Amino acid sequence: MSRFLLVAPPLTGHINPLVAVAAELTARGHQVEWCGYADRIRDAAGPTAVVHECALPEAGELLRPPTLTGPAAFRFLWEAFFIPLAEAMAPAVASAVHAFRPDAAVTDQHAVAGALVCERLGVPYLTSASTSAELIDPLADLPKVAAWLTGRLDALREAIGDPAATHDPRFSPYGVLAFTGRELLGDAAALPWERVHLVGPAIADRPGDPDFPWDALDPSRELVFVSLGTANTDAGARFLHEAAGALELLADRVQGVVADPGGQLTDPPPGILVRPYVPQLELLGRARAVVSHGGHNTVCEALWHGLPLVVAPIRDDQPIVARQVAEAGAGIRVRFGRVDAPKLAEALRTVLDDTGGHRTAAAAIGRSLRVAGGRQAAADHLEQLVTAHPAAAAGR
Amino acid sequence: MTSEAATPTALSIDEDTVLAQIAATLRELPDAGLEDAEISRETLFHDDLELESIDLVTLAGLLREQYGERVNLALFIADLELDEIIALTVGRLADYVTASLRATEEN
Numbered sequence: 001m002s003r004f005l006l007v008a009p010p011l012t013g014h015i016n017p018l019v020a021v022a023a024e025l026t027a028r029g030h031q032v033e034w035c036g037y038a039d040r041i042r043d044a045a046g047p048t049a050v051v052h053e054c055a056l057p058e059a060g061e062l063l064r065p066p067t068l069t070g071p072a073a074f075r076f077l078w079e080a081f082f083i084p085l086a087e088a089m090a091p092a093v094a095s096a097v098h099a100f101r102p103d104a105a106v107t108d109q110h111a112v113a114g115a116l117v118c119e120r121l122g123v124p125y126l127t128s129a130s131t132s133a134e135l136i137d138p139l140a141d142l143p144k145v146a147a148w149l150t151g152r153l154d155a156l157r158e159a160i161g162d163p164a165a166t167h168d169p170r171f172s173p174y175g176v177l178a179f180t181g182r183e184l185l186g187d188a189a190a191l192p193w194e195r196v197h198l199v200g201p202a203i204a205d206r207p208g209d210p211d212f213p214w215d216a217l218d219p220s221r222e223l224v225f226v227s228l229g230t231a232n233t234d235a236g237a238r239f240l241h242e243a244a245g246a247l248e249l250l251a252d253r254v255q256g257v258v259a260d261p262g263g264q265l266t267d268p269p270p271g272i273l274v275r276p277y278v279p280q281l282e283l284l285g286r287a288r289a290v291v292s293h294g295g296h297n298t299v300c301e302a303l304w305h306g307l308p309l310v311v312a313p314i315r316d317d318q319p320i321v322a323r324q325v326a327e328a329g330a331g332i333r334v335r336f337g338r339v340d341a342p343k344l345a346e347a348l349r350t351v352l353d354d355t356g357g358h359r360t361a362a363a364a365i366g367r368s369l370r371v372a373g374g375r376q377a378a379a380d381h382l383e384q385l386v387t388a389h390p391a392a393a394a395g396r
Numbered sequence: 397m398t399s400e401a402a403t404p405t406a407l408s409i410d411e412d413t414v415l416a417q418i419a420a421t422l423r424e425l426p427d428a429g430l431e432d433a434e435i436s437r438e439t440l441f442h443d444d445l446e447l448e449s450i451d452l453v454t455l456a457g458l459l460r461e462q463y464g465e466r467v468n469l470a471l472f473i474a475d476l477e478l479d480e481i482i483a484l485t486v487g488r489l490a491d492y493v494t495a496s497l498r499a500t501e502e503n
Contacts, residue, residue, distance in 0.1 A: 070442035071449060071481045141453050141470065145478045319448040337446040338429035 001029050002386045005052075005102035005123070007093055007114030008036040009085055010061050012044065012230045013297050014108045014130045017179040017378075019045045020202035021106065021128075024375040025382065035089070035096040035114070044204070052096035054113075057084035066235035069337075071145070073315040082110050083152055089113035090160040097121050103386045106177065109134060112153065115169040116161030124389040126382060127172040131296040132180035132324060133317030134170060135191060171196075174385055177378050180300060183365045184324050197381050200372025201300040209279040216273055218255045222288040222352060225302075227259040227280070229295040232314055236293075237264040238337075239312060243291055244268050245341025246348060254348065257283055289351050291344070293336065294318035299325060306366040308351035308358035310344065312336040329361035409497045415490040421458050422486070425451060437487030449481065459493065466500040467493050 004025055008015045015036070022032045022045060034041050038051040062081050064073060090113040097105075097117065105125035107114025118125040129135060139146035153169055167173050175195040179202050217223065226243050228236040240260060247256030248269040256272040258265060259280070268274045281301065284290070290302040294313040299321055302309050309331030311322035325331040332347045339347075351358040373380070419435035422428070422445065430445060441447055456469035472492045476484070 067443070069446065071478060072442065075478055075482065138449075141473060142449060142476070142478075142481065143474055144476060145481065148478045313448075319450060323450060333427055335427070335429040335446060343429070 001031060002103040002383070003031045003033070003100060004382060005096055005100055005105040006032060006034050006036075006128075007089070007105060007107040007111050007118075008034065008041065008128075009082075009089075009108055009111040010037040010040045010056070011110075012040065013295055014110065014128075015041055015044050016204060016297055017130050017202040018106060018108070018128055020204035020375040021177075021378045021382075022049070023204055024202075024379040028379060028383075033096065033100050033102070035093050036111070044206070052092050052099070054089040054092040057081070057088040059084065062231065066237075069315040074145075077316060078149060078152060082112060083156055085111065086113040086116065086156055086160065090117055093117040094121065097123055104174075104382055104389070106382065107172070109170045109176075112156060112169050113160060115172060116157055119165050119169070120160070120162045124174050124385050125172050126174055126385060127170065127176040129176055129178040129180070131317040131321065132178065132185050133296070133320040135176075135178055135180070135185060135196065136320065137190070138317075138320055174389075175381060177381060179374075179378075180296065181365060181369045181372055183368050184300070184303070184321075184328055186324060186327050197377065198372060199377040199381070200369040200374050201297065201304055202375040202378055203281065203301065203304070204375075206279075206281065208282065209275075209277060212275070212279050212282075213273070217257075217286065218271075221251075221253055221255040223283070223286050224250075224254050224256050224289050224291060224348060224352075225259075225278075225280075225283050225287045226256055226291040227278070227298055228293040228314070229298060230261065231295075232293055234262055235314055236262065239339070240264045242339060242341045242344055244272055244274075246344035247272050249341060249345040250348060254352070257287075289348060291348070294322040294325070296321050300369060303330060303362050303365045304369050306359065306363035308362045310334060310347045310351055312339060328365060330358055330365055331362070332358070409494055409501060411490065411494050414494045414497070415486070417462065418459070418486060418490050418493065421455065421462065422447075425454065425458075435486055437485060437490065439486045441484040441486065441489070442482065445486075452481075452484075455489075463493065463497065467496045469493070 006018050008018055025032050033050040035052040038053050041051050042049050093113050094117050105118050105123050106128050107125050109127050109129045178198050181200050182198055251271055258274045259278045260274050261276050265274045284301055284305040287307055290307050291310045292298045294311045309325055311325050311331055312334045313319040313322040314336050322333040326333045334347050350356055423430045452473050459467050459469050
């Protein structure tokens with residue numbers, strides 16, 4: 001039996017893969033505790049999860065105006081969220097390590113406090129990469145932007161890490177658990193493959209929705225699932241209206257189910273099912289195509305089910321994920337801020353038309369994601385990490 | 397890359413023409429949805445056109461096809477600070493292209 005500490009930011013998409021890994025580790029008899037934000041973690045992992053609670057940064061959770069996109073969103077994300085988040089989380093990570101004495105840790109790639117405190121205290125740790133975007137060196141063409149980020153990470157390391165360390169704290173020298181697949185990354189990725197483990201999505205059992213009106217689904221039409229994820233509720237009003245319009249244009253052959261947690265679709269066209277929360281995995285099991293903002297988890301879950309996508313990225317890693325989907329042939333990228341109902345309907349028609357090959361490509365990626373090992377492979381790598389560093393916990 | 401450096405010969409490269417060419421290239425960016433977009437010198441690459449940094453790389457390739465080796469936009473982009481990328485206008489791109497073309501014309 002080993003003890004594993006999981007360090008996660010207050011972002012659902014980053015927590016979800018770790019929930020599946022935690023369940024796997026627990027099932028194997030290991031002890032798992034979390035460091036992060038109990039409300040968010042228990043929503044996903046259940047009420048019994050042990051959480052070493054972190055303070056939130058002064059600015060609170062990640063809130064950005066809908067118009068903040070592109071490089072300005074990147075600057076905000078690091079300067080105003082991830083860096084202050086690391087400073088706020090660091091004391092709790094240190095006390096969690098002292099109290100729990102983990103044999104190893106899994107630290108989210110963007111909860112940088114996990115990596116930096118673990119390196120300072122000598123805890124072996126794997127990075128949890130919840131998106132494929134960081135793996136392709138997205139700033140390779142923008143060296144001054146990369147230097148800007150490195151400067152901030154270096155300053156953070158001075159404050160909460162081991163100043164003698166030199167590696168990028170987003171990539172643990174012990175290894176990276178990347179919840180994605182080679183087929184999605186494409187050929188562009190030049191990775192230190194010996195320590196980057198592409199384990200595919202780690203999908204946890206999620207609470208179902210006993211109230212979902214399954215009877216309202218029309219078996220004679222193709223089900224299209226529309227979701228902008230959990231972190232973009234206020235940015236999506238215009239797009240969701242255009243999406244509803246597209247679904248209406250295709251109403252003779254398509255039935256839309258729209259996840260609308262922000263209640264943006266106040267007057268949806270008839271025949272479209274709009275729900276604040278949806279049983280996503282069950283829906284994907286019945287769907288024929290997905291319209292998504294390009295959140296990595298939703299994209300991988302769609303591909304897992306062999307579903308082609310229309311991807312409308314908003315910001316952050318989403319444009320990269322969208323490009324990866326398009327280049328893999330499994331979907332079409334549209335512009336979140338510009339696409340209108342007729343263009344969206346045309347994109348949907350294209351991916352739903354099986355002669356176009358999008359479904360075939362999606363199914364191929366889905367098969368490879370299923371054999372990548374997911375939660376079991378992640379747990380295997382963590383057990384091997386402890387075996388390779390058996391005395392790690394003794395000195396603390 | 398200032399206009400003061402321009403010689404009479406160099407003036408044969410018309411800034412407005414370059415701007416129009418870049419605007420046309422942007423409107424034809426695959427899947428960018430910019431077919432009907434208004435594009436002027438002041439148009440912000442990211443906030444107005446909603447293009448991503450990866451689109452800059454695509455644009456660099458297209459301009460290279462159009463103008464040849466004389467215009468190396470990738471080099472220009474690589475020299476930009478984060479704040480400069482955020483504030484990047486179509487006009488600034490056009491200035492760079494114009495200056496590159498004039499520089500090679502003078503040589």
